[in-house]
Amino acid sequence: MKKIFEEMEESHLVLVLSEPLNLKMKNIEIIKEVTKEGFHVIVITTNNPYSILVKDYEKEGIESEKLFFIDAITKYALGKETEKAENCVFINGPADLTSMGIAVTEVLKKTSSDRVCVLLNTVNSMLIYITPENLIKFVHFIASKLRLFDVSGVFLAVEKGIDPSTLVQLQSFIDEVIDDGN
Amino acid sequence: MEEREGDSPGAGSRMSAMPVDSFFGEDFYEMLFMNANVWIAFIDDKSRVVSWNRAAERISGYMADEVIGSSEIWKKLYPDPGYRKTVTKKIINTIANKQALEKLETRIRCRNGKSRIISWNTKEILDNSGELRGYFIIGLDITDIVKLQASFQAILMNANVLIAFIDPKARIVVWNRFAEKISGYLADEVTGSNEIWKKLYPDPEYRKYVTEEIKKNIDSGQSLETFESEIQTKSGDKKTIFWNTKALNDFEENLSGYIIIGLDLTREKEMQGKIFEYIGQAVVRMKFPVEIIRDNLLELDGRISSGEIETDDILLDLRIQIKSAEQILNNLYDLNQAVQNSFDEMPEDMKKFLLE
Numbered sequence: 001m002k003k004i005f006e007e008m009e010e011s012h013l014v015l016v017l018s019e020p021l022n023l024k025m026k027n028i029e030i031i032k033e034v035t036k037e038g039f040h041v042i043v044i045t046t047n048n049p050y051s052i053l054v055k056d057y058e059k060e061g062i063e064s065e066k067l068f069f070i071d072a073i074t075k076y077a078l079g080k081e082t083e084k085a086e087n088c089v090f091i092n093g094p095a096d097l098t099s100m101g102i103a104v105t106e107v108l109k110k111t112s113s114d115r116v117c118v119l120l121n122t123v124n125s126m127l128i129y130i131t132p133e134n135l136i137k138f139v140h141f142i143a144s145k146l147r148l149f150d151v152s153g154v155f156l157a158v159e160k161g162i163d164p165s166t167l168v169q170l171q172s173f174i175d176e177v178i179d180d181g182n
Numbered sequence: 183m184e185e186r187e188g189d190s191p192g193a194g195s196r197m198s199a200m201p202v203d204s205f206f207g208e209d210f211y212e213m214l215f216m217n218a219n220v221w222i223a224f225i226d227d228k229s230r231v232v233s234w235n236r237a238a239e240r241i242s243g244y245m246a247d248e249v250i251g252s253s254e255i256w257k258k259l260y261p262d263p264g265y266r267k268t269v270t271k272k273i274i275n276t277i278a279n280k281q282a283l284e285k286l287e288t289r290i291r292c293r294n295g296k297s298r299i300i301s302w303n304t305k306e307i308l309d310n311s312g313e314l315r316g317y318f319i320i321g322l323d324i325t326d327i328v329k330l331q332a333s334f335q336a337i338l339m340n341a342n343v344l345i346a347f348i349d350p351k352a353r354i355v356v357w358n359r360f361a362e363k364i365s366g367y368l369a370d371e372v373t374g375s376n377e378i379w380k381k382l383y384p385d386p387e388y389r390k391y392v393t394e395e396i397k398k399n400i401d402s403g404q405s406l407e408t409f410e411s412e413i414q415t416k417s418g419d420k421k422t423i424f425w426n427t428k429a430l431n432d433f434e435e436n437l438s439g440y441i442i443i444g445l446d447l448t449r450e451k452e453m454q455g456k457i458f459e460y461i462g463q464a465v466v467r468m469k470f471p472v473e474i475i476r477d478n479l480l481e482l483d484g485r486i487s488s489g490e491i492e493t494d495d496i497l498l499d500l501r502i503q504i505k506s507a508e509q510i511l512n513n514l515y516d517l518n519q520a521v522q523n524s525f526d527e528m529p530e531d532m533k534k535f536l537l538e
Contacts, residue, residue, distance in 0.1 A: 020477045047478065049502065052495050059490075077501040128471040128506050128513075161473065163466045 012152045013143055013174040015123075017159040024048075026180060027121055028060050030154055035066045039152070040113040042068045044104065044142075046094040047125035049074040050085060068111075070103045072096065094129040097138045104142060108149045116151045118142070123157035123170070132166040143173040221300065221321030224307070227314050229253040241300070241323050243293025259290040277306055277317075287324065299325045344423065344444030347430075350437050352376040364423070364446050366416030382413040396427060410447070421448040456524045460517065467513040475503050475510075 018026040027048075031041055045053060050071040058064060069088035075081065076093035089107070091099045104118065120142070126135050139155065146153045155170070159179060162170070171177060215222055216235050221242070224233040230253045234246040242259065249255040260266035269288050276283040283304040289297050300321040307315045338345050339358045344365075347356035353376045357369040365382060372378040383389035392411050399409065409425045424445040432438045482499050485491035491499075518536035522528065 020473065021480065023477065024481055047474070047502075049495070049498050051498065052491070055495075073502055074498065077498060077505050122474075124470060125474050125506075127466055128474065128509050132466055158470075158474070158477075161470045163462060165462075166466070 012150075013146060013155070013176070014153070015155045015157060015170060015174045015177045017157055017177065017179040019180065020158045020161065022180065023122065023156070023158060024056070027053075027119070027156060028056060028062075030119060030156070031057060031062055031067070032060060034117050034152075034154075035062055037115070039115045039117045040066050040068070040111060042070065042104070042107050042111075042116065042118045043121060044070045044072070044100065044118065045121045046072045046129070047122050049077070050088045050090075053121075054088075068107055070100060070107065072100055094126055097130065097134065097141075101138070101141055101145075104145060108145065108151060116149075118146055118151060118153045120153070120155045123155050124161040127162070132163065136166060136169045139170055140173050221319070221323065223319045223321075224316055225253070225319065226316040229256060231255055232316060238321070241292070241298060241321070242290065258293075260288070261291050265289075273302075273304060277304065282306070287328075297325075298323055299328045344442070344446070346442040346444075347439055348376070348442060349439040352379060354378060355439060361444070364415070364421060364444070365413065381416070383411075384414055388412075396425075399427070421446060422451045423447065453525065453527075456521070460521055460524075463517055463520075467517065468510055471506060471510050471513070475506050478503055478506075 016026065016030065031043070034041060043053065048056075050069045051074065053069065054064065054067070057067060064087065067087060069085070070091060071088050072091040072094045075090040082090050089103050091103060094100075108116070108118075120139075123135070123139070126138070130138070143153065153174075155174065215233070218235060219237055221238040222233070222235045223231060223238050225231050230251060231249045234244075234249050239245050242255075244255060244258065256266065256270075260269060269286075272286060273283055276286070283302065286302045286304070287299060288302065289299050292298055301324045303320040303322075305318045307318050309315050338356070340360075341358060342360055344361040345356065345358040346354060346361050349355055353374060354369075354372045357367075357372050362368050365378070367378060367381065379389065379393075383392055395409060409427070410422060411425065412420050412422050415421055424447045426443040426445075428441050430438050430441055478499070482491070482496065482503075486496060515537065522533045522536055
């Protein structure tokens with residue numbers, strides 16, 4: 001199986017399907033691999049909070065200065081403003097797609113690196129908060145934005161955690177699907 | 183009143199060669215005549231009753247000795263002068279042309295005041311010299327058959343399914359009220375023509391497919407019990423119809439046409455689609471999310487067990503899972519609301535329960 005980095009070299013936008021219990025490992029594996037290749041990664045998270053993710057990455061020796069987080073779950077779970085973090089913006093909640101879209105655009109504008117990758121963690125967890133129709137619109141928006149900025153993107157999803165119709169539509173916006181189950 | 187006349191002469195024409203005297207001369211024939219289960223009478227050339235069998239007595243209520251020798255019985259059987267005139271004219275005209283009359287249906291008034299419907303066969307009888315001796319009359323009491331036909335027709339016309347009868351060239355012979363209701367086309371618009379099929383199936387490709395499917399089944403001698411098609415109604419709506427078609431043969435085994443029964447499954451199909459949609463939505467918005475919560479809790483369990491997570495992060499993660507669970511309940515409520523709006527047929531108690 002080709003490495004994520006190789007796929008990203010050939011095609012910018014990749015959907016990675018993972019076994020549910022391998023999701024955390026797959027997330028770390030992707031970040032590790034692409035940061036090693038000199039990429040800066042913008043992690044959009046709607047499932048694991050920033051505070052936990054950042055520790056997981058540190059533990060794996062991932063350079064935190066190469067990471068930026070758009071956290072859409074912490075503020076929503078706590079129900080109040082969170083402590084400010086240097087490399088993270090907190091969004092009201094996973095259903096606040098407008099704020100998330102604005103945050104992605106602003107972070108992309110601000111980034112000085114020419115090797116940037118956006119990781120969406122995870123596509124499935126967004127379906128708790130938004131409809132499949134809105135998810136498709138959001139992924140379409142992000143995919144268009146990334147192409148516009150010539151930035152790579154990895155959409156992480158649980159294998160068999162998306163209905164076939166939604167999956168087909170998602171596939172139409174991305175360049176490659178990597179299924180770690182196959 | 184309904185009057186019908188057959189086209190061809192029947193049993194009466196064979197009897198014309200039989201001399202009247204020899205007909206009544208034999209005991210056997212007399213017994214047969216008297217006890218036959220049909221009204222048999224002989225009247226002379228002035229309509230006076232000469233013979234009147236027991237079935238005539240039983241059906242009309244008038245005894246032979248009351249009616250023989252007189253023509254008054256016809257006034258009693260047809261008390262309405264206008265109707266009597268019409269019947270008489272019809273009989274005279276038909277016999278004048280064909281020397282026989284078959285299946286003339288008339289309504290008589292019996293002695294007990296009730297009406298009966300009789301199908302008459304009448305044949306003029308000539309003697310050896312060709313002189314008119316009178317008329318041989320056979321009457322079949324078809325009252326019960328006509329009532330049954332009327333009941334059957336009422337059921338057929340008012341049934342809550344589409345019922346049609348088409349001839350071998352697919353021309354509409356019968357088009358019941360439900361067929362009118364489903365299609366929007368009235369019986370008057372479609373009867374006698376096969377143009378309705380082009381209207382119901384305006385797409386030539388689809389019409390060809392439907393026709394071939396029907397032919398395939400009919401040619402193989404099967405009744406078409408499981409055929410489903412989508413028709414376009416007069417108003418342009420689409421409707422899903424479940425068809426049952428059966429070939430009908432006449433007494434000589436010649437194809438007389440097809441009886442078609444159509445069930446309107448449009449609403450059922452719509453509900454089926456809604457149920458599939460609901461199940462799909464339930465999986466996407468509930469099953470998958472619950473799996474995410476389960477997997478997140480399993481991961482948290484692993485972190486706690488290995489002591490690699492701080493209390494604050496445990497609490498935060500648990501709050502995330504609680505929020506997710508609350509959102510799933512909201513999703514379920516939204517879905518139930520959608521289901522409730524889609525199914526008018528749902529009992530009120532169930533609707534209320536879904537939104538509690």
